[in-house]
Amino acid sequence: MKALIIDDERMARQELRRLLAAHPEIEIAAEARSGEEARELILQLAPDVLFLDVQMPGMSGFELLQQLDDVPQVIFTTAYDQYALKAFEISALDYLVKPVAPARLEAAIAKTFSCWNRKETIPACTSQTNGRWFRAH
Amino acid sequence: MEIPKNGFMKRTNAQYWTCQIAGWGAYSFAAGLPTGVLDHGWRPSVVIGYILFFLYSIGLTHLLRREAKRRHWTALPLPQALARLVAASIAIAAVQSALVVGIYAAIEGQLGVWSRPSSIVFMFIGLSVIGTIWTILYLTITSQRHSYEVRRNEKRMKAALGEAELRVLEAQVNPHFLFNCLNSIRGMISEDPAQAQDMITRLANILRYSLQRDRPHTVPLASEVEAVSDYLALESIRFEDRLRVHLSVEEVACQRAVPPMLLQMLVENAIKHGIEELPTGGDLFIRACLDGDVLRVEVENDGSLSEPRPDTTQVGLTNARERRRILYGEQATLELAPRGQGRVAATILIPSLA
Numbered sequence: 001m002k003a004l005i006i007d008d009e010r011m012a013r014q015e016l017r018r019l020l021a022a023h024p025e026i027e028i029a030a031e032a033r034s035g036e037e038a039r040e041l042i043l044q045l046a047p048d049v050l051f052l053d054v055q056m057p058g059m060s061g062f063e064l065l066q067q068l069d070d071v072p073q074v075i076f077t078t079a080y081d082q083y084a085l086k087a088f089e090i091s092a093l094d095y096l097v098k099p100v101a102p103a104r105l106e107a108a109i110a111k112t113f114s115c116w117n118r119k120e121t122i123p124a125c126t127s128q129t130n131g132r133w134f135r136a137h
Numbered sequence: 138m139e140i141p142k143n144g145f146m147k148r149t150n151a152q153y154w155t156c157q158i159a160g161w162g163a164y165s166f167a168a169g170l171p172t173g174v175l176d177h178g179w180r181p182s183v184v185i186g187y188i189l190f191f192l193y194s195i196g197l198t199h200l201l202r203r204e205a206k207r208r209h210w211t212a213l214p215l216p217q218a219l220a221r222l223v224a225a226s227i228a229i230a231a232v233q234s235a236l237v238v239g240i241y242a243a244i245e246g247q248l249g250v251w252s253r254p255s256s257i258v259f260m261f262i263g264l265s266v267i268g269t270i271w272t273i274l275y276l277t278i279t280s281q282r283h284s285y286e287v288r289r290n291e292k293r294m295k296a297a298l299g300e301a302e303l304r305v306l307e308a309q310v311n312p313h314f315l316f317n318c319l320n321s322i323r324g325m326i327s328e329d330p331a332q333a334q335d336m337i338t339r340l341a342n343i344l345r346y347s348l349q350r351d352r353p354h355t356v357p358l359a360s361e362v363e364a365v366s367d368y369l370a371l372e373s374i375r376f377e378d379r380l381r382v383h384l385s386v387e388e389v390a391c392q393r394a395v396p397p398m399l400l401q402m403l404v405e406n407a408i409k410h411g412i413e414e415l416p417t418g419g420d421l422f423i424r425a426c427l428d429g430d431v432l433r434v435e436v437e438n439d440g441s442l443s444e445p446r447p448d449t450t451q452v453g454l455t456n457a458r459e460r461r462r463i464l465y466g467e468q469a470t471l472e473l474a475p476r477g478q479g480r481v482a483a484t485i486l487i488p489s490l491a
Contacts, residue, residue, distance in 0.1 A: 008416075009317065009321065009375050009376070010377060011320070011321040011324045011325065011374065011375065012317070012320055012321065012324070012375075014324050014328070015320060015321070015323055015324030018324065018327065034416050036416075055313070055413075057413060057414050057415055057416045058414075058415075058416040079312070079313050079315075079316035079317040079320065080312045080313045080316055097316065098316055098317065098319075098320035099316070099319050099320040099323045100320075
């Protein structure tokens with residue numbers, strides 16, 4: 001499964017990459033340092049899942065999602081849990097707080113896979129949300 | 138502190154009316170009326186007299202209570218409160234006596250037993266004693282209730298204070314910073330263990346400095362600068378080349394007293410609302426110098442003064458202003474203003490305390 005890591009802090013991206021090394025089924029297609037960079041990379045690479053930081057300069061994680069027509073699965077990663085409710089409102093697949101516990105990451109990945117596998121047969125599983133970010137299949 | 142007038146007040150009032158009705162009821166119908174009936178039989182003057190006595194006694198003492206409350210008599214020292222209340226009860230006894238005689242005369246058409254002044258005096262003395270007992274009961278109950286309320290308010294005040302302190306702590310140790318920092322450290326542990334150790338030491342310093350209990354009201358600027366340096370070292374690891382710090386503190390300014398965490402808060406604000414918002418980062422200038430006798434501390438950063446973000450509380454700046462005002466009065470100032478060239482500066486001026 002193709003993943004994109006989006007975080008403005010290099011150390012944070014590196015730490016997530018290190019944690020994801022334990023999950024060879026996740027292929028890190030690229031890293032983005034900002035919302036703008038991420039938008040381009042998503043169009044180019046069509047990743048299956050985003051590991052998305054909420055607070056970034058220029059464009060927040062939420063703002064990035066609003067600009068996408070075709071939204072991959074989203075796992076939010078953030079330092080502080082004040083955005084959790086909002087994240088679930090837009091049907092993020094999962095929400096991880098930094099520093100990310102390996103077990104929590106594993107659970108999030110398992111969830112991603114179960115949804116990903118189902119989507120082959122049940123397209124509804126990929127409808128990200130309130131219908132605004134419906135993935136056309 | 139405002140006391141909400143809710144169930145407690147309702148309960149208090151119910152208690153008061155119960156005491157009034159039970160007290161005057163017992164006196165009028167259990168003691169007075171049977172004696173009167175024994176002496177004179179079921180005469181209208183006796184029955185109506187005692188029913189009316191019951192009602193106006195409650196009315197008069199209620200009036201006394203209202204006046205006592207309005208004039209805050211119960212807040213006076215005990216002898217003064219007692220003197221006023223007893224005097225008022227004697228006045229009430231006089232009114233009661235006049236009413237008893239008047240009502241009897243109105244119903245019977247003659248003065249009867251009240252034609253003897255001695256019986257009126259006797260009744261007046263008796264009612265004065267009753268009034269005094271009422272007063273003593275009233276004072277005892279209110280003072281007990283008062284001390285209960287004081288204890289309750291103290292408790293509530295303590296809780297409110299605790300909450301305020303907690304909010305201050307939250308403002309001082311920005312959780313966003315703390316968890317991002319821990320995340321960086323965890324990444325650093327395998328990449329560069331020595332630097333990871335250094336980061337933990339610095340983080341411990343900052344936590345110790347900001348979580349200090351019984352902190353002094355002021356600290357030398359030098360300690361504040363030291364804490365800020367640790368903080369900036371950690372932020373530099375997070376932001377890397379996006380954060381460029383320029384620190385210039387005059388030697389003579391170092392020993393001047395400043396409120397703890399004041400500079401820290403301004404620097405944190407500059408990063409949170411300025412540099413963190415800029416994709417390419419920015420410069421942060423910290424300057425401290427003496428301007429005559431006035432300490433001038435400046436924190437300048439790239440960024441713009443915009444509307445406060447909806448997710449911020451501005452508690453940091455408000456807190457800084459409040460403490461500055463408490464410590465130095467209106468002579469010290471804290472100002473946040475645009476500086477041109479896309480910069481914002483916070484300036485504190487603190488006059489010498491001596």
